[in-house]
Amino acid sequence: MTKEFLVLTAPPGAGVLRDDLVHQIADIVGDADAPRVLGAAEAVEFGLTKSDANLQKNVRAHLHDAPVDVNFVPAAERRKKLLVADMESTIIEQECLDELAVEFGVQDKMVDITARAMRGELDFEPALRERVAMLTGLPVAALHALYDTRISLMPGAATLLATLNDRATTCGLVSGGFRFFAEKIAARLNFDRFQCNDLGIADDRLDGSVVEPILGRTAKADIMHGWCEALGLAPTQVLAVGDGSNDLAMLEAAGMGVAFRAKPAVAAAARFTVTHGDLTALLYLQGYAQSDFVEA
Structure with missing residues (x-):
């Protein structure tokens, strides 16, 4: 059961969240639902069954200075x-x-x-x-x-x-x-x-x-x-x-x-x-x- 969502968002029209980058993040996330594209190249989410204190750090480290916002959103009352x-x-x-x-x-x-x-x-x-x-x-x-x-x-x-x-x-x-x-x-x-x-x-x-x-x-x-x-x-x-x-x-x-x-x-x-x-x-x-x- 999904407990929270990892949501990545980028500037509209910038083409930042390309398929290859999304697949790289999916590998880091590991045990999660398949990524759901919310907006082409600008927003994607991963459903997580458990919280991982290190995951946000690892995702941010991989993104480095890419203009992507990283947020973890509880599934309840979303x-x-x-x-x-x-x-x-x-x-x-x-x-x-x-x-x-x-x-x-x-x-x-x-x-x-x-x-x-x-x-x-x-x-x-x-x-x-x-x-x-x-x-x-x-x-x-x-x-x-x-x-x-x-x-x-x-x-x-x-x-x-x-x-x-x-x-x-x-x-x-x-x-x-x-x-x-x-x-x-x-x-x-x-x-x-x-x-x-x-x-x-x-x-x-x-x-x-x-x-x-x-x-x-x-x-x-x-x-x-x-x-x-x-x-x-x-x-x-x-x-x-x-x-x-x-x-x-x-x-x-x-x-x-x-x-x-x-x-x-x-x-x-x-x-x-x-x-x-x-x-x-x-x-x-x-x-x-x-x-x-x-x-x-």
């Missing part, structure tokens, strides 16, 4: 009932405050603070207040222009959401970013719910404040648990994804917490990681094949 996703640098490619800082000419100071906060070197809440204060006086019109011209979806995001929505998975967006952007992204991708921070605004300009209480480091996990309770789900039925230190508590609490293109400390702490693939890798981890994907 397909999740609730997605809880971070927004910035996860569902979208940008950090919105950093983009606004470019508009306001304070990017040099802002970007460093953002990077340090996401690595966990600075406390999230005071770092957020400091960055927002730098934007005092920025016209709200600049937010509209930024969204229209510089905010882009992370590759795979639209397919991830369309496929999960098709499978009646509840999808929630939870962000330390701001309502102006989160509301638009949630509507664009058909998230069922979202929760985020709010910018202080006066006379159609940012007043330099964040509306309290701030959705900070521990809040995402709390929100996830609240959504689980409302939906009658257990945390084991949750797929969570994020990239920053303020996502860690959420990733650790979820049944499948995926560090996506994450800061090194976050990736090191997470049980599941996707560094090379796009967001469709989250579908592969749950056992969906490319033929199951719904394109938005």
Whole structure:
């Protein structure tokens, strides 16, 4: 009986997981089901009847520096009932405050603070207040222009959401970013719910404040648990994804917490990681094949 799955995922279109490489990995895995190709040359899984502490090390050693993500996924409750996703640098490619800082000419100071906060070197809440204060006086019109011209979806995001929505998975967006952007992204991708921070605004300009209480480091996990309770789900039925230190508590609490293109400390702490693939890798981890994907 299959106990867990070894799932290998690679960047779409790169042709990394060739047949010869898959056969080499099959030899290393040994006592396993025949490999199941989930996506041609980009995703494959092996069903394992027992856990082997050395297997991941051996597979990684064989892959060496190939752009392949290696994850071991329990067979039980593999397909999740609730997605809880971070927004910035996860569902979208940008950090919105950093983009606004470019508009306001304070990017040099802002970007460093953002990077340090996401690595966990600075406390999230005071770092957020400091960055927002730098934007005092920025016209709200600049937010509209930024969204229209510089905010882009992370590759795979639209397919991830369309496929999960098709499978009646509840999808929630939870962000330390701001309502102006989160509301638009949630509507664009058909998230069922979202929760985020709010910018202080006066006379159609940012007043330099964040509306309290701030959705900070521990809040995402709390929100996830609240959504689980409302939906009658257990945390084991949750797929969570994020990239920053303020996502860690959420990733650790979820049944499948995926560090996506994450800061090194976050990736090191997470049980599941996707560094090379796009967001469709989250579908592969749950056992969906490319033929199951719904394109938005």
